[in-house]
Amino acid sequence: MFIKKQRLLTPGPTPLLPRALHAMMASDIHHRTQDFIKLYPTVLRDLKDVYGTQNSDVLITVSSGTGALEASISNFFSEGDKVIVLSAGKFGERWVELAKAFRLTAVVLTAEYGDTVSPERVAQALTENPDAKGVLFQASETSTGAAHNVEAIAALTKPTGALCIVDAITGLGTMPLDIDGWGLDIVVGGSQKAFMIPPGLAFISVSPKAWEANASAKLPRLYFDLKKENKMAVKGESAWTPNVSLILALAESLKYIKELGMDNLVSNAQLLARATRAAAVELGLELFAPGSPSSSVTAIKAPAGMDSGEIVKGFRNQFGSIIANGQGTMKGQIFRIAHLGYFDFPDLFAMVAELEIILHSKGIPVEFGKGVAAVQRIYADAVAGKK
Ligand SMILES: *Cc1c(COP(=O)(O)O)cnc(C)c1O
Secondary structure, X not given: OOOOOOEEOOOOOOOOOHHHHHHHHHOXXXXXXXXXXXXXXXXXXXXXXXXXXXXXXXXXXXXXXXXXXXXXHHOOOOOOOEEEEEEOOHHHHXXXXXXXXXXXXXXXXXXXXXXXXXXXXXXXXXXXXXXXXXXXXXXXXXXXXXXXXXXXXXXXXXXXXXXXXXXXXXXXXXXXXOHHHHOOOEEEEXXXXXXXXXXXXXXXXXXXXXXXXXXXXXXXXXXXXXXXXXXXXXXXXXXXXXXXHHHHHHHHHHHHHHHHOHXXXXXXXHXXXXXXXXXXXXXXXXXXXXXXXXXXXXXXXXXXXXXXXXXHHHHHHHHOEEOEEOOHHHOOOEEEEEOOOOOOHHHHHHHHHHHHHHHHHOOOOOOOOHHHHHHHHHHHHHHOOOO
């Protein structure tokens, strides 16, 4: 038998930054003591730096990403308010579910899985619904590997009374997001994505325009009351008992991201995504979202007649590598390879080599090394300063 190392190649949770993981051991501190009050404001400040905003407040919720998505509804709207929701996959559908759960009136713009909602359709919806109070969408739709044109959608929303609310849980760290420049009112992130730490924290930026909406928003809220959270944050504390271990991990990962530079984190993901697409094409595989592929995750169709679960199983059983199947009706059709966070080229060399072996073992004709060579070429060209 061979040694099999577990490798997480999934779009959340993602590989953990070792120094962040080690920092979690120091969690034997109390959150209402000076030990924590020294730590927390630094974390909030670094988070704001990494988000790249001067104007917005950036807060932390102790929840998975969905908790902060819920907060971005419950804190800024009242029952019956109209919102425009862009739904291009499972996470777009989550926005629709949340809007319904909180009794908002949702105007839903749907795109086929793998596709995105065009800015033209958003412009039309805004014209037809001048009373819309929010535009909700995913920067990167993790279930399909497609990315929305955030800048264009924000530019359309900015002059209206609507808030631009972005689920950037896999957008942060994989694409440029100019919060202040583009007018992104709410930007949600999650710890287990490009932030390189375990699940359990979510992040949310709140613009001055969003705080204004908050002042008259009547939906019920308690645990995810962002006004209360902000009031405590100013004092260097969290509203409720935080998961101290994850705050310690986040402190380290934010330091790492600042050292690396957020721009470099983004271009790292972009280059890995480009190389993955090139490898897929070399291996005769079809991309699921060729029109506007995201750099957070690449969704690849299984060869005709094959269940993508076979490939997922091959990765796990043969190599201990964990990759994601499709979600919902996409299950069995596609497999997804992540690039967000702590991924490097050797991870991708290995992944593509594994894929070649798995395809070969399933009887798909593969020339060994063809996909890997595509990745090597892109890496070598990038290092040589060529595009
Ligand atoms: C991971 C993810 C979420 C959040 O899911 P949780 O399981 O609640 O952390 C939301 N939106 C997108 C686009 C995601 O990738």
